[in-house]
Amino acid sequence: GGQAACPVEQRQWRCKCSVAEKANA
Known part of the structure; x- marks a missing residue:
């Protein structure tokens, strides 16, 4: 997951x- 770990x-x-x-991975 990128969005959860890396918000805008x-x-x-x-x-x-x-x-x-x-x-996470």
């Missing part, structure tokens, strides 16, 4: 979201 507000934090996605 945190689009600039794509790099941080990537880590969160890996943790």
Whole structure:
């Protein structure tokens, strides 16, 4: 899931979201 881990507000934090996605996956 990208939307849940990476809201539009945190689009600039794509790099941080990537880590969160890996943790979720």
